[in-house]
Amino acid sequence: MADCLTMAAGIDDVARAAGVSTATVSRALRDLPNVSAKTRERVRAVATELGYVASPSAASLASGRTRAIGLISPWVNRWFFANIIDGAERALRARGYDVLLYTFDIQRSGERPRIDPDVLRRRVDGILVVGLPLARDELEALQGLGYPLVCIGWGGSEEATVRLDDRVIGLEAVRYLIRLGHRVIGHVTGTPDDVHPWSPPADRATGWREAMTEAGLEPDAGLMESGGFEVSGGRASVKALLARHPDLTAVFAASDEMAMGAILGLRDLGLRVPEDVSVMGVDGHELGELVGLTTMSQPVDEQGWAAAELVLDMINGKTPPRRVVFPARLVERTSTAAPRGVAS
Structure with a gap:
């Protein structure tokens, strides 16, 4: 007869060897209450001796949890979203959670698909929504699932949110350009339909307008x-901005990727950066240093990590802060300078 220790042990084997019920084994190994310290130690010792490893699916059935978080993102191949997802995934993996990723094929023009909350029903314990401002009815449909929900990079006053103060970012970026002496400052924003009041590009555009207005x-x-x-x-x-405003001397783009594109567009026109037109962005993209891009740098992966911790706290019954705001800092490089004829 084969030695029973060479066979895969089950929870029933642990229960028999420890002289307790299978329910007690389950509670002891998951650190749940109503199990004495002595019993907990005995169960763990027996489980180790028998080589018993609890099945994740069995643990999920016993706890009523899936140990998975749904992560909704419009893209995975763009810098901000990729880094947010990486930070969140690392934090969740460290706590024994998996990520179920849902993305959308969003084109520059045209409507994006509507979110179907049923794809998440009974498959996750919580939801993270990354950089995708939702219509009110979409948000309410997700909230109706009854899972903790955290928004990253966007969010109104009612949702738990991890984000920047995007209005202040726009304000400080354009104030910096004005201090350099620029007076005709263009702004490259997101998509035309991205007008939600809690959307980052909408807030950054508001900051641009406020800085321009306060400077007359x-x-x-x-x-x-x-x-x-x-x-x-x-x-x-x-190119479109310069066609309308040939006197343009600076551009503030709402992302580093668009700012780097603006630098390419200026080169296409035979213009120099920053001698003819200054350019700055928002993000802190790793490639920004290669082109000397001045930017408002943000700690992206830290936001993903913080959002993951927030949703796990909510799952465990804690009351989270409604708004976690990360700072951005000005990183001055060679893509910005005083306009020609203005002393620096």
Whole structure:
């Protein structure tokens, strides 16, 4: 007869060897209450001796939890989203949770697909929504699932949110350009339909307008162009801005990728950065240093990690802060300078 210790032990084997019920084994190994310290130690010792490893699916059935978090993101191949997802996934994996990733095929023009909350029903314990401002009915449908929900990079006053103060970022970026002496400052924003009041590009555009207005400058509509958060969009946008405003001396883009695209667009036109036009962005993209991009740098992976910790706290019954705001800092490089004829 084969030695029983060479066979895969089950929870029943542990229970018999420890002289307790299978329910007690389950509670002891998951550190649940109503198990004495002495019994807990005995069960763990027997489980170790028998080589018993609890099945994740069995643990889920016993606890009523899936140990999975649904992560909704419009993209995975763009810098901000990739880094947020990486930070969240590392935090969740450290706590024994998996990530179920849901993305959307969003084109620069045209409506995106609506979120179907049923794809998450009974499959997750919580939800993270990354950089995807939702319509009110979509948000309410997700909330109706009854799972803790955290928004990253966007969010209104009612949702638990991890984000930047995007209005202040726009304000500080354009104030910096104004201090350099710029007076005709274009803005490259997100997509034309990205107008939710809690959306980062909408808030960054608000900051641009406020900084221009407080300096006595006119933030007219012709100075703003949609770049779709793409390098190609930034490249096309700066050309459109200059066609309307040949006197343009600076561009503030709502992302580093669009800012780098703007630099390419200026080169296409035979213009120099920053001698002819200054360019700055938002993010702190690793490639920004290669092109000397001035930017408002944000701690992206830390936001993903913080959001993951937040949703896990909510799952465990804790009351989270409704708003976690990360700072951004000005990183000054060679893509910005005083306009020609203005002393620096």
